[in-house]
Amino acid sequence: MFTHQQHLEHLLQPDDYTSPAQYQRELQRLFYPAWHPLCTIHDLAQPGDFLTFDLLETPILLRNFGGQLRAFLNVCPHRHSRLTDEVRGRSAALRCQYHGWEFNHEGRTGKIPDAKAFRPWDRANSCLRRFRLETCGEVVFVNLSEEGPSLREWLGPLWERWHSSFGGAYRYATTWEADFACNWKVVLENSLESYHIPMVHPQTFKDMPPEEVAWHELERTFTTFKTIIPNDWVNRRQAHIVRLLGEQPTWEYWHYNRHPHLTVSTLDVNRLVMCVFPTGPTTCRYRSILFTLRGKKSGPLAWAAYRLLRPIVVYVAKKVFAEDGRLYPAVQRGLEASPHRGVIGTREERIYYFQRFVWEHTRDTRDISPTVTDGDHAA
Ligand code: FES
Ligand SMILES: [Fe+2]
CATH class of the missing domain: 2.102.10.10 (Rieske [2Fe-2S] iron-sulphur domain)
Structure with a gap:
């Protein structure tokens, strides 16, 4: 169920994805204060x-x-x-x-x-x-500014949802990163919508979730997306492994974005921290830190299940990362030649909230689009 019933304004314009001045404003106002x-x-x-x-x-x-x-x-x-x-x-x-x-x-x-x-x-x-x-x-976080909120304050309600996930029942598996020839917002915005799934992930994810099982929380500093994963053969096998590890499957997939650049996705079998850092006006570096389920069960069967699960989860996560990565330079080249203002569909409504955060912090006037008001949050 999406919050908005009509399309939303694409607040950021193509120039915001190429301009050195916008890049400098984002460094100063979005990134130096962030964790x-x-x-x-x-x-x-x-x-x-x-x-x-x-x-x-x-x-x-x-x-x-x-x-x-x-x-x-x-x-x-x-x-x-x-x-x-x-x-x-x-x-x-x-x-x-x-x-x-x-x-x-x-x-x-x-x-x-x-x-x-x-x-x-x-x-x-x-x-x-x-x-x-x-x-x-x-997970180790660093902040480049001398003053400002603690990490816990900065994460707000996300702290409670995350802090026991990075460790505990989930064991650190691997970290990887890649440089992309695109503005950092291209990567971030791609992660905020399920609309591209049929075109970009036809094997790994197959289809976008129906609206009835897609929920968004839309807040000023963060947004979330939740869905229920399909009860198919692969996911039933996965649920079986989750039980072997002593946990109860929830069948839920969550994706979080703490504005501007920090995202976390969770499945019963993993916790994935993904963060995109600008390295220039039209380049960025994307880093992923992956934890896979270890669960509370000990014994050889649980250990074997964990050892089986971990490489599969790593393989799928890297495959999805690569599938998305192929599109980023094409989006950037399009932005650099685009005469269009763009448009955001209701399924992509999280992007509007992300863009609004960027807009509010990098525009000198507060003449923000009236399309969505402050109190207009998902239930
Ligand atoms: S000891 Fe560091 S520059 Fe000389
Ligand atoms: Fe994707």
Whole structure:
């Protein structure tokens, strides 16, 4: 049951998917205040484990200091080198690769080669820049702004729905990412509608769910989609495995979008965190972190079911990811030549709420389209 009975205005125009000025506004107003899922605690399990990312034009380094996870700008205060160029690794100390300055868990300097050469000590220019880091379940989030809501506040009601899912009965399986030649909103909007299923996923999903079993929640900071998966042969086998693992199948599929860029999908057999990051006006990077059901049952049968299920879930998730990925460059090229204003169907109504969030944060005037009012939410 969709909330709207008539089509909606495509608030964002083709220029919003190509313009360097819009990209800069989105970085400043949408992305720097947001929380970003980057990895899991398993990626930083041992003291000294580290990962580096280029996140929103910002080089960052995550590291385990004796069990404490920290995020720093991956830039040395001495003469600006990246501390490390390795993507991941383990080291006894956080040491800059250029002249060997070392830093502790607070980002303060430790050992400095030939330290007397720096007398008097410039304390104001000696610390690494630190970023906020928090976890939701086993997923590690980073925020690049100094102030703002905690992760829990930022997620709002989604925190309760998610935090026990990333871990617990669901075990971390894998992370993958890909760069796409399209604006980040092309990827995000694709994930918000089931309308493309028959054309893009004819084997994996087959058909779009009928409106009677499609429910949307449409809120200012997030939207959700819920459906009931078909009672067919494949899904009955899947439900059997869920029971072998000691859980009760719900037959529900959920998809969430915390505006702007964070999405999570859930089935009885998995929890999938997907996040899309702009890397330029017309390029983006899409990262997925997948958990598969382990359940509470122990014993060889449950273990075998888990080991059977996990590669199948990973295979299907990556296949769907690739099927969608083939379309993104075509959508981008179309946007760059389009004379049209676009239109959003009732099945695609979540896109309107996503676009409204982007619009409100990146337009300097609040002359927002009157098509939908603030109180116009799904039941
Ligand atoms: S630039 Fe890092 S120690 Fe010199
Ligand atoms: Fe898709």
